[in-house]
Amino acid sequence: xxxxxxxxxxxxxxxxxxxxxxxxxxxxxxxxxxxxxxxxxxxxxxxxxxxxxxxxxxxxxxxxxxxxxxxxxxxxxxxxxxxxxxxxxxxxxxxxxxxxxxxxxxxxxxxxxxxxxxxxxxxxxxxxxxxxxxxxxxxxxxxxxxxxxxxxxxxxxxxxxxxxxxxxxxxxxxxxxxxxxxxxxxxxxxxxxxxxxxxxxxxxxxxxxxxxxxxxxxxxxxxxxxxxxxxxxxxxxxxxxxxxxxxxxxxxxxxxxxxxxxxxxxxxxxxxxxxxxxxxxxxxxxxxxxxxxxxxxxxxxxxxxxxxxxxxxxxxxxxxxxxxxxxxxxxxxxxxxxxxxxxxxxxxxxxxxxxxxxxxxxxxxxxxxxxxxxxxxxxxxxxxxxx
Amino acid sequence: xxxxxxxxxxxxxxxxxxxxxxxxxxxxxxxxxxxxxxxxxxxxxxxxxxxxxxxxxxxxxxxxxxxxxxxxxxxxxxxxxxxxxxxxxxxxxxxxxxxxxxxxxxxxxxxxxxxxxxxxxxxxxxxxxxxxxxxxxxxxxxxxxxxxxxxxxxxxxxxxxxxxxxxxxxxxxxxxx
Numbered sequence: 001x002x003x004x005x006x007x008x009x010x011x012x013x014x015x016x017x018x019x020x021x022x023x024x025x026x027x028x029x030x031x032x033x034x035x036x037x038x039x040x041x042x043x044x045x046x047x048x049x050x051x052x053x054x055x056x057x058x059x060x061x062x063x064x065x066x067x068x069x070x071x072x073x074x075x076x077x078x079x080x081x082x083x084x085x086x087x088x089x090x091x092x093x094x095x096x097x098x099x100x101x102x103x104x105x106x107x108x109x110x111x112x113x114x115x116x117x118x119x120x121x122x123x124x125x126x127x128x129x130x131x132x133x134x135x136x137x138x139x140x141x142x143x144x145x146x147x148x149x150x151x152x153x154x155x156x157x158x159x160x161x162x163x164x165x166x167x168x169x170x171x172x173x174x175x176x177x178x179x180x181x182x183x184x185x186x187x188x189x190x191x192x193x194x195x196x197x198x199x200x201x202x203x204x205x206x207x208x209x210x211x212x213x214x215x216x217x218x219x220x221x222x223x224x225x226x227x228x229x230x231x232x233x234x235x236x237x238x239x240x241x242x243x244x245x246x247x248x249x250x251x252x253x254x255x256x257x258x259x260x261x262x263x264x265x266x267x268x269x270x271x272x273x274x275x276x277x278x279x280x281x282x283x284x285x286x287x288x289x290x291x292x293x294x295x296x297x298x299x300x301x302x303x304x305x306x307x308x309x310x311x312x313x314x315x316x317x318x319x320x321x322x323x324x325x326x327x328x329x330x331x332x333x334x335x336x337x338x339x340x341x342x343x344x345x346x347x348x349x350x351x352x353x354x355x356x357x358x359x360x361x362x363x364x365x366x367x368x369x370x371x372x373x374x375x376x377x378x379x380x381x382x383x384x385x386x387x
Numbered sequence: 388x389x390x391x392x393x394x395x396x397x398x399x400x401x402x403x404x405x406x407x408x409x410x411x412x413x414x415x416x417x418x419x420x421x422x423x424x425x426x427x428x429x430x431x432x433x434x435x436x437x438x439x440x441x442x443x444x445x446x447x448x449x450x451x452x453x454x455x456x457x458x459x460x461x462x463x464x465x466x467x468x469x470x471x472x473x474x475x476x477x478x479x480x481x482x483x484x485x486x487x488x489x490x491x492x493x494x495x496x497x498x499x500x501x502x503x504x505x506x507x508x509x510x511x512x513x514x515x516x517x518x519x520x521x522x523x524x525x526x527x528x529x530x531x532x533x534x535x536x537x538x539x540x541x542x543x544x545x546x547x548x549x550x551x552x553x554x555x556x557x558x559x560x561x562x563x564x
Contacts, residue, residue: 003452003456004449004451004452004455004456004488004491005448005449005451005452005453007488007491007492008449008451008452008495010492011492011495011496011499012499014492014496015496015499015500015503018496018500018519019500019503019519019546020546021546037485039485039486039489040485040489043489043492043493046493047493047496049521050520050521050522051520051521052497052519053497053500053516053519053520054520056414056497056501057501059410059414059417060410060411060414060497060501062410062413062423063409063410063413063414063423063427065405065406065409065410066406068405068409068427068430068431069402069405069406069409071431072405072431072434072435072438075431075435076435076438076439079435079439228510252508252510269508270508270511270544270548286548304506305506305508306505306506309508309509312509313509351399351402351403352399352402353406369398369402
């Protein structure tokens with residue numbers, strides 16, 4: 001009987017072949033395998049064919065893993081409870097006192113639904129922003145708002161439902177600033193006059209010149225944003241947050257600088273940036289994160305970048321974050337308030353992925369899986385207690 | 388795996404394993420059962436069993452192969468229960484064993500490819516996804532409305548990141564990291 005584990009390395013070789021990254025000895029190993037059977041050569045060709053990825057993606061789209069996971073966990077819990085019930089009823093046969101208790105356990109409902117008092121659906125955030133122009137006038141932007149084009153000193157501004165684009169106009173001597181303000185429950189993307197794209201998360205604000213003048217490109221951020229900076233080595237791009245400065249030459253990175261988090265995190269995806277605060281500075285390489293914390297410490301560490309930028313792709317990805325942090329992040333996007341009715345749940349460590357565009361009940365379902373928590377939703381306030 | 392994994396680490400590991408493998412295993416099971424609903428039932432059963440025998444996880448060396456093996460046996464059991472097993476075995480007998488192993492390799496290859504995309508920055512990823520779909524640099528440039536040079540550059544970046552990532556990581560334990 002063939003053992004699958006004897007062939008797991010073949011999958012790795014095929015991945016490398018598909019990515020065009022076969023090392024010499026890998027190529028030899030793969031060739032030997034291809035020659036071993038006609039079917040192997042056929043599989044090799046199938047993997048390298050153009051429709052390999054789309055065909056599998058199509059097949060996989062039939063299977064919703066998160067929904068199935070909920071079902072499986074519910075089934076596991078039910079079976080575990082049934083075992084407890086059997087055990088207790090066995091004890092009850094010899095211990096009269098326990099009969100009442102066993103009855104109580106047996107009477108437990110099969111599946112406890114999340115405790116939601118209000119049935120009202122809390123929708124996720126959406127594209128939404130307020131643009132404050134150089135003269136102080138403000139324009140509301142977002143899903144459902146008509147596209148428009150208007151002039152600002154030094155640039156023409158195009159707006160659409162989800163983003164805002166500055167196209168360079170006549171040179172100006174003086175810098176004129178616009179402010180893009182994203183409310184809680186909003187997100188929005190702006191392409192600055194130099195081509196830099198900035199995707200802003202909820203409860204965030206970016207102040208930037210309509211046209212960059214001088215030897216640097218400087219913008220001011222509070223909250224969270226993902227930057228894809230247009231390359232221009234002669235004009236360094238600088239992001240200033242309350243007390244930190246990030247200087248870049250052309251790169252992609254995420255900055256989280258919410259006042260309420262009391263720390264600024266810069267996560268570098270590609271390129272290089274200099275992150276300075278409190279008189280110190282660190283240079284970040286891709287996959288590194290610079291942290292400036294409430295105590296005034298500046299530090300850098302290696303991180304898995306994905307959880308920090310997943311929001312730009314419509315996902316929340318949490319890795320060992322405390323429930324308190326998770327709820328702060330979630331509450332900005334769903335524009336809800338969170339009240340911890342007891343202290344213990346705050347520190348519960350949570351890992352998981354949540355789609356940002358689901359309504360809030362999906363988030364509760366996900367968090368419920370950590371077990372031992374009770375969520376109560378009253379209008380836009382979420383009460384969390386230990387069960 | 389550590390001997391005493393705390394309960395929430397167990398849950399986390401289980402969830403990651405589930406999300407990572409579920410579609411691949413369902414597709415694999417479909418190959419035996421020819422029916423998506425039955426395939427999902429079988430795979431979900433396997434995961435329930437896996438959860439209930441979690442004290443044995445530390446003995447598992449290769450979770451990937453272990454999962455596929457479990458799914459395979461469950462599929463046989465399912466077919467037997469359906470009194471179709473003899474018929475099914477007859478048709479399996481015509482298949483050489485290599486075909487079965489290759490279905491496993493095929494699913495694993497796709498799962499690993501998909502995971503590798505998850506670690507790329509968005510701009511890179513859209514380029515790389517199209518490249519994996521078999522588009523040429525020029526066509527990708529047209530599709531995404533960017534310069535052909537940019538496409539080539541993004542492809543290089545993707546290669547570099549993947550190389551760095553997979554130089555260090557063991558592909559089969561991605562869900563554990």
